[in-house]
Amino acid sequence: MHIRRLGQSMQVSAIGLGCMGMSQGYGPNPGSREDMVDVIRSAVDVGVTFLDTAEVYYGPYVNEELVGEAIGPIRDQVQLATKFGWDIQDGKSVGLNSRPEHIKKVADACLQRLGVETIDLFYQHRVDPKVPIEDVAGTIGELVQAGKVKHFGLSEVGADTLRKAHATYPVTAVQSEYSLWTRDPEPEILPTCAELGIGFVPFSPLGRGFLTGALDSSASFSQGDMRATIPRFQAENLSANQSLVNHVRDLADGKGATPAQVALAWLLAQAPWIAPIPGTRKLSRLQENAGATEIGLSADERADLDALAARVGVAGDRYSEAHMKLVGH
Numbered sequence: 001m002h003i004r005r006l007g008q009s010m011q012v013s014a015i016g017l018g019c020m021g022m023s024q025g026y027g028p029n030p031g032s033r034e035d036m037v038d039v040i041r042s043a044v045d046v047g048v049t050f051l052d053t054a055e056v057y058y059g060p061y062v063n064e065e066l067v068g069e070a071i072g073p074i075r076d077q078v079q080l081a082t083k084f085g086w087d088i089q090d091g092k093s094v095g096l097n098s099r100p101e102h103i104k105k106v107a108d109a110c111l112q113r114l115g116v117e118t119i120d121l122f123y124q125h126r127v128d129p130k131v132p133i134e135d136v137a138g139t140i141g142e143l144v145q146a147g148k149v150k151h152f153g154l155s156e157v158g159a160d161t162l163r164k165a166h167a168t169y170p171v172t173a174v175q176s177e178y179s180l181w182t183r184d185p186e187p188e189i190l191p192t193c194a195e196l197g198i199g200f201v202p203f204s205p206l207g208r209g210f211l212t213g214a215l216d217s218s219a220s221f222s223q224g225d226m227r228a229t230i231p232r233f234q235a236e237n238l239s240a241n242q243s244l245v246n247h248v249r250d251l252a253d254g255k256g257a258t259p260a261q262v263a264l265a266w267l268l269a270q271a272p273w274i275a276p277i278p279g280t281r282k283l284s285r286l287q288e289n290a291g292a293t294e295i296g297l298s299a300d301e302r303a304d305l306d307a308l309a310a311r312v313g314v315a316g317d318r319y320s321e322a323h324m325k326l327v328g329h
Protein backbone atom coordinates (compact mmCIF):
# COMPACT_ATOMS: atom_id res chain seq x y z
CA MET A 1 0.00 0.00 0.00
CA HIS A 2 1.26 3.44 -0.89
CA ILE A 3 1.66 6.01 1.87
CA ARG A 4 0.50 9.59 1.48
CA ARG A 5 1.29 12.69 3.51
CA LEU A 6 -1.46 14.97 4.78
CA GLY A 7 -0.39 18.43 5.91
CA GLN A 8 3.13 18.79 7.21
CA SER A 9 3.62 15.47 8.91
CA MET A 10 0.73 13.01 8.97
CA GLN A 11 1.41 9.79 7.07
CA VAL A 12 -1.60 7.67 6.08
CA SER A 13 -2.38 4.80 3.75
CA ALA A 14 -3.35 6.12 0.31
CA ILE A 15 -6.68 4.31 0.64
CA GLY A 16 -8.35 4.42 4.04
CA LEU A 17 -11.42 2.75 5.48
CA GLY A 18 -14.62 4.64 6.29
CA CYS A 19 -16.22 2.79 9.18
CA MET A 20 -19.54 4.68 9.36
CA GLY A 21 -21.62 2.21 7.35
CA MET A 22 -20.59 -0.61 9.68
CA SER A 23 -22.96 0.80 12.29
CA GLN A 24 -25.65 2.50 10.22
CA GLY A 25 -26.34 4.61 7.20
CA TYR A 26 -26.62 2.13 4.38
CA GLY A 27 -29.28 -0.24 5.62
CA PRO A 28 -29.03 -3.46 7.60
CA ASN A 29 -25.54 -4.77 8.01
CA PRO A 30 -25.05 -8.14 6.29
CA GLY A 31 -22.43 -8.99 8.89
CA SER A 32 -22.26 -9.20 12.67
CA ARG A 33 -20.28 -6.96 15.02
CA GLU A 34 -17.57 -9.64 15.13
CA ASP A 35 -17.45 -9.59 11.34
CA MET A 36 -16.92 -5.81 11.40
CA VAL A 37 -14.13 -6.15 13.97
CA ASP A 38 -12.59 -8.71 11.64
CA VAL A 39 -12.89 -6.42 8.59
CA ILE A 40 -11.14 -3.59 10.45
CA ARG A 41 -8.34 -5.84 11.74
CA SER A 42 -7.90 -7.46 8.33
CA ALA A 43 -7.66 -4.01 6.70
CA VAL A 44 -4.27 -3.63 8.29
CA ASP A 45 -3.09 -6.83 6.57
CA VAL A 46 -3.75 -5.24 3.17
CA GLY A 47 -2.15 -1.98 4.24
CA VAL A 48 -5.37 -0.02 4.76
CA THR A 49 -4.50 1.69 8.02
CA PHE A 50 -6.27 5.07 7.88
CA LEU A 51 -9.55 4.56 9.77
CA ASP A 52 -12.42 7.02 9.85
CA THR A 53 -15.20 7.31 12.43
CA ALA A 54 -17.08 10.05 14.32
CA GLU A 55 -18.72 10.68 17.69
CA VAL A 56 -22.10 10.96 15.98
CA TYR A 57 -21.89 7.63 14.07
CA TYR A 58 -24.41 6.06 14.75
CA GLY A 59 -26.49 5.64 17.65
CA PRO A 60 -24.45 7.98 18.39
CA TYR A 61 -21.19 6.58 19.84
CA VAL A 62 -21.70 3.00 18.60
CA ASN A 63 -19.27 3.27 15.69
CA GLU A 64 -16.46 4.68 17.84
CA GLU A 65 -16.99 1.83 20.32
CA LEU A 66 -16.78 -0.70 17.48
CA VAL A 67 -13.62 0.88 16.07
CA GLY A 68 -12.17 1.05 19.59
CA GLU A 69 -12.75 -2.66 20.12
CA ALA A 70 -11.31 -3.52 16.72
CA ILE A 71 -8.10 -1.54 17.06
CA GLY A 72 -7.21 -2.89 20.52
CA PRO A 73 -4.47 -5.20 19.23
CA ILE A 74 -3.49 -3.04 16.24
CA ARG A 75 -3.47 0.47 17.72
CA ASP A 76 0.14 1.14 16.77
CA GLN A 77 -0.48 0.20 13.14
CA VAL A 78 -3.40 2.54 12.39
CA GLN A 79 -4.03 6.23 11.93
CA LEU A 80 -7.27 7.01 13.71
CA ALA A 81 -9.55 9.86 12.69
CA THR A 82 -12.72 10.89 14.49
CA LYS A 83 -14.94 13.98 14.58
CA PHE A 84 -16.63 16.35 17.02
CA GLY A 85 -19.07 19.18 16.55
CA TRP A 86 -22.60 18.01 17.36
CA ASP A 87 -24.82 18.76 20.30
CA ILE A 88 -25.96 15.31 21.36
CA GLN A 89 -28.73 15.13 23.91
CA ASP A 90 -30.47 11.95 25.07
CA GLY A 91 -28.72 10.06 22.30
CA LYS A 92 -29.90 12.42 19.56
CA SER A 93 -28.07 15.10 17.66
CA VAL A 94 -29.99 18.34 18.21
CA GLY A 95 -27.71 20.73 16.33
CA LEU A 96 -24.13 21.91 16.20
CA ASN A 97 -21.87 22.59 19.17
CA SER A 98 -18.22 23.52 18.80
CA ARG A 99 -17.88 25.58 21.96
CA PRO A 100 -14.39 25.07 23.42
CA GLU A 101 -15.58 23.42 26.68
CA HIS A 102 -17.74 21.06 24.64
CA ILE A 103 -14.91 20.11 22.26
CA LYS A 104 -12.73 19.23 25.27
CA LYS A 105 -15.45 17.07 26.81
CA VAL A 106 -16.06 15.31 23.50
CA ALA A 107 -12.33 14.67 23.06
CA ASP A 108 -12.17 12.94 26.45
CA ALA A 109 -15.26 10.88 25.68
CA CYS A 110 -13.91 9.89 22.24
CA LEU A 111 -10.60 8.81 23.77
CA GLN A 112 -12.46 6.65 26.24
CA ARG A 113 -14.75 5.03 23.66
CA LEU A 114 -11.85 4.40 21.31
CA GLY A 115 -9.67 3.11 24.13
CA VAL A 116 -6.66 5.16 23.04
CA GLU A 117 -4.48 7.87 24.53
CA THR A 118 -4.38 10.07 21.43
CA ILE A 119 -6.67 10.82 18.51
CA ASP A 120 -4.46 11.03 15.43
CA LEU A 121 -6.78 13.36 13.49
CA PHE A 122 -9.66 15.23 15.11
CA TYR A 123 -12.04 16.88 12.65
CA GLN A 124 -14.72 19.46 13.26
CA HIS A 125 -17.62 17.62 11.56
CA ARG A 126 -19.48 20.78 10.49
CA VAL A 127 -18.61 24.43 11.03
CA ASP A 128 -20.60 25.93 13.92
CA PRO A 129 -21.58 29.47 12.89
CA LYS A 130 -22.03 30.43 16.54
CA VAL A 131 -18.39 29.76 17.46
CA PRO A 132 -15.48 31.66 15.82
CA ILE A 133 -13.27 29.17 14.00
CA GLU A 134 -10.25 30.72 15.73
CA ASP A 135 -11.69 29.51 19.06
CA VAL A 136 -12.09 26.01 17.63
CA ALA A 137 -8.55 25.98 16.23
CA GLY A 138 -7.15 27.33 19.51
CA THR A 139 -8.95 24.60 21.44
CA ILE A 140 -7.46 21.92 19.20
CA GLY A 141 -4.06 23.52 19.81
CA GLU A 142 -4.63 23.06 23.55
CA LEU A 143 -5.66 19.43 23.04
CA VAL A 144 -2.49 18.85 21.03
CA GLN A 145 -0.46 20.43 23.85
CA ALA A 146 -2.18 18.08 26.29
CA GLY A 147 -1.23 15.08 24.10
CA LYS A 148 -4.85 14.13 23.47
CA VAL A 149 -4.90 14.98 19.75
CA LYS A 150 -2.17 14.90 17.11
CA HIS A 151 -3.69 16.66 14.10
CA PHE A 152 -6.52 19.11 13.33
CA GLY A 153 -9.06 18.57 10.55
CA LEU A 154 -12.19 20.27 9.22
CA SER A 155 -15.07 18.69 7.33
CA GLU A 156 -17.20 20.40 4.65
CA VAL A 157 -15.60 23.73 5.53
CA GLY A 158 -15.65 26.82 3.29
CA ALA A 159 -12.39 28.31 1.98
CA ASP A 160 -12.49 31.50 4.08
CA THR A 161 -13.05 29.58 7.28
CA LEU A 162 -10.27 27.16 6.33
CA ARG A 163 -7.83 30.04 5.90
CA LYS A 164 -8.79 31.57 9.26
CA ALA A 165 -8.50 28.23 11.02
CA HIS A 166 -5.12 27.44 9.45
CA ALA A 167 -3.79 30.87 10.44
CA THR A 168 -4.62 30.06 14.10
CA TYR A 169 -3.55 26.42 14.23
CA PRO A 170 -2.25 24.36 11.28
CA VAL A 171 -4.94 22.27 9.60
CA THR A 172 -3.67 18.85 8.54
CA ALA A 173 -6.64 17.74 6.43
CA VAL A 174 -10.00 18.77 5.05
CA GLN A 175 -12.54 15.97 4.73
CA SER A 176 -15.39 16.69 2.31
CA GLU A 177 -17.44 14.80 -0.21
CA TYR A 178 -15.49 14.44 -3.45
CA SER A 179 -15.84 11.97 -6.27
CA LEU A 180 -16.49 11.74 -9.98
CA TRP A 181 -20.05 12.92 -9.40
CA THR A 182 -19.40 15.43 -6.57
CA ARG A 183 -17.01 18.11 -7.72
CA ASP A 184 -17.86 20.79 -5.14
CA PRO A 185 -14.31 21.05 -3.65
CA GLU A 186 -12.68 21.76 -7.04
CA PRO A 187 -13.21 25.51 -7.47
CA GLU A 188 -12.04 26.72 -4.05
CA ILE A 189 -11.18 24.10 -1.47
CA LEU A 190 -8.64 22.03 -3.41
CA PRO A 191 -6.71 25.12 -4.61
CA THR A 192 -6.70 26.42 -1.03
CA CYS A 193 -5.40 23.08 0.26
CA ALA A 194 -2.71 23.08 -2.44
CA GLU A 195 -1.65 26.63 -1.54
CA LEU A 196 -1.55 26.05 2.22
CA GLY A 197 -0.11 22.52 2.19
CA ILE A 198 -3.23 20.93 3.66
CA GLY A 199 -4.21 17.34 2.85
CA PHE A 200 -7.61 16.36 1.51
CA VAL A 201 -9.67 13.30 2.44
CA PRO A 202 -12.58 12.60 0.07
CA PHE A 203 -15.56 11.06 1.84
CA SER A 204 -18.17 9.04 -0.04
CA PRO A 205 -15.52 8.54 -2.76
CA LEU A 206 -17.64 5.80 -4.34
CA GLY A 207 -20.67 8.06 -4.48
CA ARG A 208 -22.25 6.13 -1.58
CA GLY A 209 -22.08 3.03 -3.79
CA PHE A 210 -23.41 4.59 -7.00
CA LEU A 211 -20.05 4.78 -8.79
CA THR A 212 -19.47 1.06 -8.30
CA GLY A 213 -22.26 0.41 -10.79
CA ALA A 214 -24.28 -1.45 -8.17
CA LEU A 215 -27.28 0.90 -8.18
CA ASP A 216 -29.72 1.58 -11.01
CA SER A 217 -33.19 3.12 -11.05
CA SER A 218 -34.68 -0.08 -9.64
CA ALA A 219 -32.60 0.28 -6.43
CA SER A 220 -34.68 0.56 -3.29
CA PHE A 221 -33.42 1.78 0.06
CA SER A 222 -34.65 0.33 3.32
CA GLN A 223 -35.57 2.33 6.40
CA GLY A 224 -32.42 3.68 7.99
CA ASP A 225 -30.62 3.87 4.64
CA MET A 226 -29.74 7.56 4.35
CA ARG A 227 -29.79 7.36 0.57
CA ALA A 228 -33.60 7.28 0.78
CA THR A 229 -33.42 10.95 1.85
CA ILE A 230 -30.85 12.10 -0.74
CA PRO A 231 -32.26 13.59 -3.97
CA ARG A 232 -29.58 11.97 -6.15
CA PHE A 233 -30.80 8.53 -5.17
CA GLN A 234 -34.40 9.03 -6.23
CA ALA A 235 -35.25 6.66 -9.05
CA GLU A 236 -35.48 9.27 -11.83
CA ASN A 237 -32.14 10.80 -10.83
CA LEU A 238 -30.43 7.40 -10.55
CA SER A 239 -31.62 6.73 -14.05
CA ALA A 240 -30.46 10.12 -15.38
CA ASN A 241 -27.04 9.63 -13.78
CA GLN A 242 -26.32 6.20 -15.30
CA SER A 243 -24.33 7.44 -18.30
CA LEU A 244 -21.41 8.48 -16.09
CA VAL A 245 -21.27 5.13 -14.34
CA ASN A 246 -21.61 3.30 -17.66
CA HIS A 247 -18.50 5.08 -18.88
CA VAL A 248 -16.65 4.23 -15.66
CA ARG A 249 -17.65 0.58 -16.12
CA ASP A 250 -16.45 0.51 -19.76
CA LEU A 251 -13.15 2.09 -18.81
CA ALA A 252 -12.73 -0.37 -15.94
CA ASP A 253 -13.52 -3.38 -18.18
CA GLY A 254 -10.85 -2.26 -20.64
CA LYS A 255 -8.25 -2.12 -17.87
CA GLY A 256 -9.16 -5.36 -16.13
CA ALA A 257 -10.26 -3.27 -13.15
CA THR A 258 -13.57 -2.66 -11.41
CA PRO A 259 -15.64 0.55 -11.48
CA ALA A 260 -14.88 1.14 -7.78
CA GLN A 261 -11.15 0.94 -8.51
CA VAL A 262 -11.44 3.43 -11.38
CA ALA A 263 -13.46 5.84 -9.22
CA LEU A 264 -10.78 5.68 -6.51
CA ALA A 265 -7.85 5.81 -8.95
CA TRP A 266 -9.34 8.98 -10.42
CA LEU A 267 -9.29 10.57 -6.96
CA LEU A 268 -5.75 9.40 -6.22
CA ALA A 269 -4.63 10.95 -9.50
CA GLN A 270 -5.97 14.40 -8.60
CA ALA A 271 -3.11 15.21 -6.19
CA PRO A 272 -0.53 13.31 -4.10
CA TRP A 273 -2.02 14.78 -0.90
CA ILE A 274 -5.43 13.17 -1.40
CA ALA A 275 -6.36 10.01 0.54
CA PRO A 276 -9.91 8.68 -0.01
CA ILE A 277 -11.73 6.66 2.66
CA PRO A 278 -14.17 4.29 0.92
CA GLY A 279 -16.59 2.58 3.27
CA THR A 280 -17.39 -1.10 3.15
CA ARG A 281 -18.56 -3.90 5.41
CA LYS A 282 -17.03 -6.63 3.27
CA LEU A 283 -13.42 -7.72 3.31
CA SER A 284 -13.50 -8.68 -0.39
CA ARG A 285 -14.57 -5.13 -1.29
CA LEU A 286 -11.96 -3.64 1.01
CA GLN A 287 -9.31 -5.65 -0.83
CA GLU A 288 -10.77 -4.59 -4.17
CA ASN A 289 -10.77 -0.92 -3.12
CA ALA A 290 -7.19 -1.15 -1.85
CA GLY A 291 -6.24 -2.42 -5.33
CA ALA A 292 -7.09 1.03 -6.75
CA THR A 293 -3.56 2.13 -5.91
CA GLU A 294 -2.32 -0.22 -8.65
CA ILE A 295 -4.66 1.17 -11.34
CA GLY A 296 -3.03 3.88 -13.39
CA LEU A 297 -5.25 6.27 -15.33
CA SER A 298 -3.65 8.01 -18.31
CA ALA A 299 -4.09 11.75 -18.82
CA ASP A 300 -6.40 10.94 -21.77
CA GLU A 301 -8.53 8.59 -19.67
CA ARG A 302 -8.88 11.22 -16.97
CA ALA A 303 -9.68 13.92 -19.50
CA ASP A 304 -12.39 11.68 -21.04
CA LEU A 305 -13.91 11.06 -17.61
CA ASP A 306 -13.84 14.76 -16.77
CA ALA A 307 -15.32 15.76 -20.12
CA LEU A 308 -18.13 13.24 -19.82
CA ALA A 309 -18.90 14.24 -16.24
CA ALA A 310 -19.02 17.92 -17.27
CA ARG A 311 -21.21 17.13 -20.28
CA VAL A 312 -23.80 14.93 -18.56
CA GLY A 313 -23.87 16.79 -15.22
CA VAL A 314 -25.50 15.23 -12.17
CA ALA A 315 -29.21 15.10 -11.49
CA GLY A 316 -30.16 15.75 -7.87
CA ASP A 317 -28.43 17.30 -4.86
CA ARG A 318 -25.93 15.33 -2.81
CA TYR A 319 -27.76 16.02 0.44
CA SER A 320 -31.29 16.87 1.56
CA GLU A 321 -32.18 20.56 1.54
CA ALA A 322 -31.79 20.79 5.33
CA HIS A 323 -28.32 19.23 5.30
CA MET A 324 -27.14 21.34 2.35
CA LYS A 325 -27.50 24.35 4.69
CA LEU A 326 -24.78 22.90 6.96
CA VAL A 327 -22.01 22.61 4.36
CA GLY A 328 -19.54 25.06 2.89
CA HIS A 329 -19.41 27.62 5.72
Ligand SMILES: NC(=O)c1ccc[n+]([C@@H]2O[C@H](COP(=O)([O-])OP(=O)(O)OC[C@H]3O[C@@H](n4cnc5c(N)ncnc54)[C@H](OP(=O)(O)O)[C@@H]3O)[C@@H](O)[C@H]2O)c1
Nearest residue numbers: 018019020203204205206207208209212260278279280281
Ligand atom coordinates in the same frame (compact mmCIF):
# COMPACT_ATOMS: atom_id res chain seq x y z
N1 LIG B 1 -17.35 13.98 7.06
C1 LIG B 1 -18.57 13.65 6.73
O1 LIG B 1 -19.53 14.42 6.87
C2 LIG B 1 -18.83 12.27 6.16
C3 LIG B 1 -20.03 11.99 5.50
C4 LIG B 1 -20.22 10.71 4.96
C5 LIG B 1 -19.22 9.75 5.10
N2 LIG B 1 -18.07 10.06 5.77
C6 LIG B 1 -16.99 9.06 5.94
O2 LIG B 1 -16.62 8.59 4.65
C7 LIG B 1 -16.67 7.16 4.64
C8 LIG B 1 -16.95 6.65 3.24
O3 LIG B 1 -18.09 7.24 2.67
P1 LIG B 1 -19.46 6.45 2.49
O4 LIG B 1 -19.43 5.17 3.24
O5 LIG B 1 -20.53 7.44 2.79
O6 LIG B 1 -19.57 6.21 0.92
P2 LIG B 1 -18.70 5.40 -0.16
O7 LIG B 1 -17.43 4.97 0.43
O8 LIG B 1 -18.70 6.26 -1.36
O9 LIG B 1 -19.65 4.17 -0.47
C9 LIG B 1 -20.01 3.21 0.47
C10 LIG B 1 -21.01 2.27 -0.18
O10 LIG B 1 -20.37 1.61 -1.28
C11 LIG B 1 -20.45 0.20 -1.11
N3 LIG B 1 -19.15 -0.33 -1.59
C12 LIG B 1 -17.92 -0.12 -1.08
N4 LIG B 1 -16.97 -0.69 -1.83
C13 LIG B 1 -17.62 -1.30 -2.86
C14 LIG B 1 -17.19 -2.07 -3.95
N5 LIG B 1 -15.89 -2.30 -4.17
N6 LIG B 1 -18.12 -2.54 -4.82
C15 LIG B 1 -19.45 -2.30 -4.63
N7 LIG B 1 -19.91 -1.58 -3.59
C16 LIG B 1 -19.01 -1.08 -2.71
C17 LIG B 1 -20.69 -0.02 0.36
O11 LIG B 1 -21.46 -1.19 0.58
P3 LIG B 1 -20.95 -2.37 1.57
O12 LIG B 1 -20.70 -1.75 2.89
O13 LIG B 1 -22.13 -3.29 1.58
O14 LIG B 1 -19.74 -2.93 0.92
C18 LIG B 1 -21.52 1.21 0.73
O15 LIG B 1 -22.89 1.00 0.42
C19 LIG B 1 -17.72 6.83 5.68
O16 LIG B 1 -17.62 5.49 6.13
C20 LIG B 1 -17.43 7.85 6.75
O17 LIG B 1 -16.37 7.40 7.57
C21 LIG B 1 -17.86 11.31 6.29
